[in-house]
Amino acid sequence: MRVLFSRLTLALGLCAAGLALAQAPTAQPVRIGVIGPFSGPSSDFGNPMLHGVQLAVEEINAVGGYLGRPLELVVKDDQGNPDVGLKGSQELASAGVIATIGFCNTGVAAKSLDVFQNGQLPLIIPCATGTPLTAKFPAPQSYIFRTSARDAIQAPFVVDDLLKRGWTKVAIFADTTGYGEAGMKDVEAALAAKQLKPVHVARFALGVKDLGKELAAARDAGANVVFSYTVGPENATIANGMRDLKWDAPQVGAWPLSFPFFIDGAKAAADGALMAQTFIAEPSNERRAAFLTAYQRKYKHKIAVPMAAAQSYDSTYLLTYALFSIRDGKFTGPAVKAALENIPRVYYGVVSTYEKPFSADDKDAVTPNMLVMGKVRNGAVTFAYPEDARRNLVVQRKK
Numbered sequence: 342m343r344v345l346f347s348r349l350t351l352a353l354g355l356c357a358a359g360l361a362l363a364q365a366p367t368a369q370p371v372r373i374g375v376i377g378p379f380s381g382p383s384s385d386f387g388n389p390m391l392h393g394v395q396l397a398v399e400e401i402n403a404v405g406g407y408l409g410r411p412l413e414l415v416v417k418d419d420q421g422n423p424d425v426g427l428k429g430s431q432e433l434a435s436a437g438v439i440a441t442i443g444f445c446n447t448g449v450a451a452k453s454l455d456v457f458q459n460g461q462l463p464l465i466i467p468c469a470t471g472t473p474l475t476a477k478f479p480a481p482q483s484y485i486f487r488t489s490a491r492d493a494i495q496a497p498f499v500v501d502d503l504l505k506r507g508w509t510k511v512a513i514f515a516d517t518t519g520y521g522e523a524g525m526k527d528v529e530a531a532l533a534a535k536q537l538k539p540v541h542v543a544r545f546a547l548g549v550k551d552l553g554k555e556l557a558a559a560r561d562a563g564a565n566v567v568f569s570y571t572v573g574p575e576n577a578t579i580a581n582g583m584r585d586l587k588w589d590a591p592q593v594g595a596w597p598l599s600f601p602f603f604i605d606g607a608k609a610a611a612d613g614a615l616m617a618q619t620f621i622a623e624p625s626n627e628r629r630a631a632f633l634t635a636y637q638r639k640y641k642h643k644i645a646v647p648m649a650a651a652q653s654y655d656s657t658y659l660l661t662y663a664l665f666s667i668r669d670g671k672f673t674g675p676a677v678k679a680a681l682e683n684i685p686r687v688y689y690g691v692v693s694t695y696e697k698p699f700s701a702d703d704k705d706a707v708t709p710n711m712l713v714m715g716k717v718r719n720g721a722v723t724f725a726y727p728e729d730a731r732r733n734l735v736v737q738r739k740k
Contacts, residue, residue, distance in 0.1 A: 370413035371406065371672070373398075373660065374433035374441030376426065377468070378449070382547075382573050383421035385601045386646035387445050390468050391416065393653035394442055396639055401657070407664050421445070423452040430456040439664075439672035440465065440681075442656050445649065446572065447471030448519030458484050461674030463681060465660060467653035470495065470595065471523040475704045483704055484678055488656045488692070489648075490707040492570075495595045495617040496527035497534065498712045502615065502725075503566055503593065504535060512541040512564035514555070514579055516571035524570035524595060540564050549575055556582045560590070569594040577606030584610040591615065599715055599722045601645050611717045615725055618715035619707060620692050622647035623723065625733040632691045647722075648692075655690040659698060659706075662688050694738045711737045 375394050378387035394414065402411045415436050417429030426444070430453035433441050441457065444450035445468040457464040458478055465486045466474060472493040475485050503511065511532060515525035525542070532538060541562040543555040556579065559567065567590055569579050580592055580603070591613060597603065598616035607614075622644055624630030632651065636644055644650045663680035664672070681699050688695040698706035713733060714725035724730040 370411045371664070372413050372415055372436065372438045373657075374415050374417070374436065374438035374443065374462075376417040376419050376429050376433060376441060376443035376453075377445050378421035379416070379418040381420040381422070382602075383445055386468060386572075386597075386649040387421070389644050389646045389650040390443075390445060390653040392636065392640055392644075393467070393650035394657050396636060396650075397654045397657035397661075399639070400635075401661050407661070408670070410670075412661070417443075419444070419446075419449050421449060423449045426450070427452050427456065429453075434460045434462055438462070440660055440677050442467060442653060442660065444469040444474075446518070446520060447474060447523060450474055451477075451519050454478075454485060461678070463674060463677045465656045465681075467656040468649050469520075471520050472527055473519075473523055480704055481701045484674065486681055486699055486704045486706070488652045488659070488698070488706045490596070490617065490619055490712060491705055492524045492527040492595060493530075494707070494709045494712065496524065497531040498617050498709055499568070499593055499595070499615070499714075500528070500531040500535065502714055503568075508566035508591065508593075509537060510540045510563050510565045511537070512543070512559035512562065512567050513539045514543045514545070514552070514559075514567055514569045514571070516575055517544050517546050518572075520572055521570050528568055528570065539568075545571075545575065547571070547573060547575060549578060552578055552582045553585065556586055556588065560586065560588050565590055567592050569598070572597045572600070574602045574606050576600070576603040577611070580607035580610040580614065596648055596715075598717070599646065599648065604717055604720055604722075608720075612719070614717045616715050616722075617712050618648060618722065619711055619713075620648045620651040621713065621715055621722055621724060621733070623730070623733075625730065626736060628689065628691055628736065651691045655688070655692050655695070658688055658690060659684065659695060662686055690736070692736075694736045696738055698739055706739065708740045710740050 398412045419426035426449040440463040442465045447469045450469045472491045515521035541559040593615045598614045666680045713729040715722045716725035
C-alpha cells in the first residue's frame with residue numbers, strides 16, 4: 342500500500358515538474374550522500390536511519406527516480422566519531438553528491454558542518470537533535486536543514502509534562518559530549534522559563550559504568566525526577582543505578598530513552614520512562630501502517646529506533662520532491678538549497694504532512710505540535726497518554 346501511494350505521489354510530482362524534462366539524461370544517476378554511525382556504539386539508531394533512506398530510494402527508483410535518472414547512495418560510516426565523520430564528510434563533498442542526508446550524533450555533526458556550509462552542499466539532518474546544529478549559520482545563508490526535533494523544543498515539551506505531573510525537583514544527568522552539553526542547557530533554559538532550577542546536575546563521560554554516587558547525591562538533594570541527556574548505554578546505567586539504590590524516581594528525557602541500548606540494557610528498570618517522540622511504531626493511521634509493513638517486509642525485523650527510520654525516510658522524499666522543482670536538472674548547491682526552501686508540493690509523510698517544511702528563514706521541519714510523550718511499557722515504546730494515541734490518527738502539520 343505504501344509503495345503504491347508513493348508511486349502515485351511521485352507520479353504527480355513528475356507531472357508537476359513537467360514531462361518535457363523527459364529528454365534529460367537517463368543513464369547518469371543522481372548521487373546522494375548518506376552519513377551516520379552504521380557501526381559502533383551509536384549504530385542502534387544509525388542503521389535504522391540508513392534503512393529508512395534505502396527504503397525510500399528503492400520506492401522512488403521503482404517509479405523512475407528523477408525523470409528516469411536513478412537515485413544512487415554514497416554511504417559513509419562515521420562510527421559515531423567526530424574525526425571519522427569529518428573525513429567522511431570531506432569525501433562526500435568530493436564525490437559529486439548533490440546533497441547529503443545524515444548524522445545521528447550532535448558532536449559528530451558539529452565537527453562537519455563547515456564542510457557542507459563552505460562547500461555549498463545541502464545537508465539534511467534526520468536524527469541529530471542538538472539545538473546549535475541549525476543555529477550555527479544565519480538561516481538565509483545556511484545549507485543545514487533538519488527533520489528531527491531539536492532539543493530546544495524537546496526539553497520544554499518534557500518539562501511541561503513534568504509540571505503537569507507535579508515533578509518539580511529535577512536532577513539533570515548529562516554526558517559530556519556536544520549532545521549532552523547542548524541538551525543540558527536546553528533543559529536548564531526550559532526550567533528557568535518556569536522559574537525553576539535543577540536541584541542537582543551531574544556530568545559524566547561516555548562509557549561510565551557506575552553513577553551510584555551521583556544518583557545518591559541527586560536523591561539526597563530532594564530530586565523527584567531524573568532528566569537524562571545521553572545517547573548510549575549510559576541511560577541504562579542511570580536506570581540500573583536508581584534500581585540498585587531502591588530509589589523509585591521516574592526517569593525522563595529526550596528521544597534516546599526509546600533506544601535499545603536503554604530499553605534492553607535496563608530491562609525492568611526502564612519501564613515507565615518517559616520521552617519526547619515524533620513517531621511511535623504503532624499503526625495509528627494508514628501511512629504509518631504501510632510504512633511499518635514495508636520496513637518489515639524489506640528488512641525482516643522490527644525497527645530498532647522507529648523515529649530514526651521514519652525521519653530519514655521522510656527526508657529522502659522531501660529531497661526528491663525538492664529536486665522536481667529544478668527545471669534543468671543542474672543540481673548546483675545553491676539550486677538544491679533554494680529548492681528545499683521552496684518545495685512546491687505537499688508531501689504526505691510518515692512523521693508529518695509536510696507543507697513548506699523549510700524556508701529561507703527556517704531550516705527545522707519539526708514544531709512542538711508534532712511531539713507526543715512516549716512511555717516504555719513491557720520493553721516497548723507506546724503512547725504515554727490515550728489522547729495522544731487518538732490525536733495521532735491525524736498526521737500533524739508544521740505550525
